[in-house]
Amino acid sequence: MRVLSVASEFFPLIKTGGLADVAGAMPGALAAEDVEMRTLLPGYPAVTGQLTRTGAIATFDDLFGGRATLRETAYGSNGTPLLILDAPHLYDRPGNPYLGKDGKDWPDNHLRFAALSWVASRIGLGLIESWRPDIIHGHDWQAGLAPVYLGNADGRPATVITIHNIAFQGIFPAEMLTPLKLPRTSFTMDGLEYYGKISFLKGGLAFADRLTTVSPTYAREICTPAFGMGLDGLLRHRRGVLTGITNGIDDEVWNPETDPAIEKPYGAATLEAKAVNKAALQRRFGLDPAEGALLFCVVSRLTAQKGLDLLLEALPSMLAQGGQLALLGSGEASLQEAFLAAARNHPGRIGVVLGYDERLSHQMQAGADAIIVPSRFEPCGLTQLYGLRYGTLPIVARVGGLADTVIDANQAALLDGVATGFQFAADSASELQTALDRAFELYADRPAWRAVQRRAMGRKVDWSVPAKAYAALYRGAVEERTGSRSEERRVGKECRS
Ligand code: ADP
Ligand code: GLC
Numbered sequence: 001m002r003v004l005s006v007a008s009e010f011f012p013l014i015k016t017g018g019l020a021d022v023a024g025a026m027p028g029a030l031a032a033e034d035v036e037m038r039t040l041l042p043g044y045p046a047v048t049g050q051l052t053r054t055g056a057i058a059t060f061d062d063l064f065g066g067r068a069t070l071r072e073t074a075y076g077s078n079g080t081p082l083l084i085l086d087a088p089h090l091y092d093r094p095g096n097p098y099l100g101k102d103g104k105d106w107p108d109n110h111l112r113f114a115a116l117s118w119v120a121s122r123i124g125l126g127l128i129e130s131w132r133p134d135i136i137h138g139h140d141w142q143a144g145l146a147p148v149y150l151g152n153a154d155g156r157p158a159t160v161i162t163i164h165n166i167a168f169q170g171i172f173p174a175e176m177l178t179p180l181k182l183p184r185t186s187f188t189m190d191g192l193e194y195y196g197k198i199s200f201l202k203g204g205l206a207f208a209d210r211l212t213t214v215s216p217t218y219a220r221e222i223c224t225p226a227f228g229m230g231l232d233g234l235l236r237h238r239r240g241v242l243t244g245i246t247n248g249i250d251d252e253v254w255n256p257e258t259d260p261a262i263e264k265p266y267g268a269a270t271l272e273a274k275a276v277n278k279a280a281l282q283r284r285f286g287l288d289p290a291e292g293a294l295l296f297c298v299v300s301r302l303t304a305q306k307g308l309d310l311l312l313e314a315l316p317s318m319l320a321q322g323g324q325l326a327l328l329g330s331g332e333a334s335l336q337e338a339f340l341a342a343a344r345n346h347p348g349r350i351g352v353v354l355g356y357d358e359r360l361s362h363q364m365q366a367g368a369d370a371i372i373v374p375s376r377f378e379p380c381g382l383t384q385l386y387g388l389r390y391g392t393l394p395i396v397a398r399v400g401g402l403a404d405t406v407i408d409a410n411q412a413a414l415l416d417g418v419a420t421g422f423q424f425a426a427d428s429a430s431e432l433q434t435a436l437d438r439a440f441e442l443y444a445d446r447p448a449w450r451a452v453q454r455r456a457m458g459r460k461v462d463w464s465v466p467a468k469a470y471a472a473l474y475r476g477a478v479e480e481r482t483g484s485r486s487e488e489r490r491v492g493k494e495c496r497s
Pocket of ligand 2: 247378
């Protein structure tokens with residue numbers, strides 16, 4: 001089975017969040033299921049600069065306003081096949097893939113990601129003679145138009161759209177319909193029209209054969225007005241083809257026994273070595289070198305989604321109980337300033353690093369005792385999964401993938417020996433505070449804490465289970481597509497006679 005994955009991020013080439021980790025890990029994970037996945041990526045400088053030996057396989061004289069070349073390459077030690085859309089007029093800009101230096105969206109983002117989807121659709125229809133995909137699997141709004149461009153073209157592949165975050169929908173003025181080469185017929189209420197505008201994500205959700213999101217709970221949540229961000233009606237309508245598949249993690253990249261970024265490797269049997277990583281983290285963040293202080297960490301984008309304002313409210317109680325906090329993140333200015341102020345007011349107790357630092361994020365997972373993820377909504381969430389793997393107990397809001405991946409250390413779960421972390425009702429500072437209190441209580445009983453850490457580290461969070469689920473989904477979609485093609489032909493004949 002051949003699958004073309006279409007993504008705007010890919011770890012380790014270009015990353016702003018979890019999408020990159022997922023798109024980067026999927027090809028290797030799916031290979032074990034006999035799926036040959038190639039990934040189509042925009043040729044940002046960060047991508048082209050890291051790739052050597054790319055070969056041109058197609059050219060476009062005018063791809064939404066300029067010349068473009070489709071290149072292929074094999075990346076990394078496993079030779080992961082990549083297709084790079086080299087279109088300097090669209091992608092040759094340094095920094096963040098979506099935003100200019102002023103922090104605002106690039107004004108031509110509609111063209112940049114329509115181009116990606118359009119080329120994906122051409123590959124789907126046989127642009128690369130030797131490699132015609134059975135499936136096009138698009139991630140998020142940036143790939144949403146691929147199923148729209150394919151429409152019901154003869155011989156088209158089956159299509160899958162995965163929602164990583166429904167908060168980002170790619171909404172642009174209706175006047176863009178013609179420049180984007182979109183058929184007028186697609187601009188309807190049950191197509192990509194969204195309150196008079198064009199929605200890339202809605203187009204994908206309306207036209208794709210299969211829809212997935214990154215956890216079963218989020219799949220249910222987005223069918224409700226509270227979480228669906230205006231697309232819940234469409235999703236309820238398409239519920240029959242919507243599945244939640246919980247992300248895995250790349251356990252070659254995230255493995256405390258082999259992680260080259262951390263001070264001292266450790267595993268479930270050598271947990272005492274985690275203390276060395278804790279001491280290093282305390283030094284890095286200017287925290288008091290207290291081995292017995294419960295050290296919490298946060299590694300996150302600082303946006304309303306992540307609920308870190310709730311943590312600011314819970315800080316006094318955390319500090320009163322002797323806790324420490326190390327935070328790595330970047331995002332909204334008001335949150336950045338609030339955490340910097342908290343660190344200034346509590347030297348030795350709160351440490352903050354603003355910015356994006358992949359290596360430091362590993363050191364935090366290795367050194368902290370617990371990781372706090374107080375999101376208001378969370379499609380899957382990866383940092384709590386890394387926390388499980390590193391014995392850094394996750395304290396999470398009970399939403400989306402957080403609800404699906406952490407087993408709360410309530411009395412029954414502790415007695416049955418299944419607890420792996422703490423959950424609390426989302427969007428409530430007092431509920432978060434209660435969860436922190438419960439963490440302090442468990443930490444006071446060190447053998448009990450250790451037992452939960454070991455169990456967390458033993459949880460299966462790799463890609464083996466989700467890879468099987470995706471492979472089964474692809475097979476089902478292809479069978480239905482080829483079956484329905486013959487069905488369409490049959491119906492066509494009957495109509496003619
Ligand atoms: P989201 O994609 O919504 O940001 P996820 O939890 O799925 O949330 O993924 C976030 C990814 O980005 C994780 O790999 C996390 O470690 C990483 N990350 C987030 N913020 C930072 C940061 N400031 N520095 C380094 N890595 C970060
Ligand atoms: C999005 C979501 C996050 C998810 C990630 C990867 O960025 O916010 O919850 O883990 O995509 O699927």
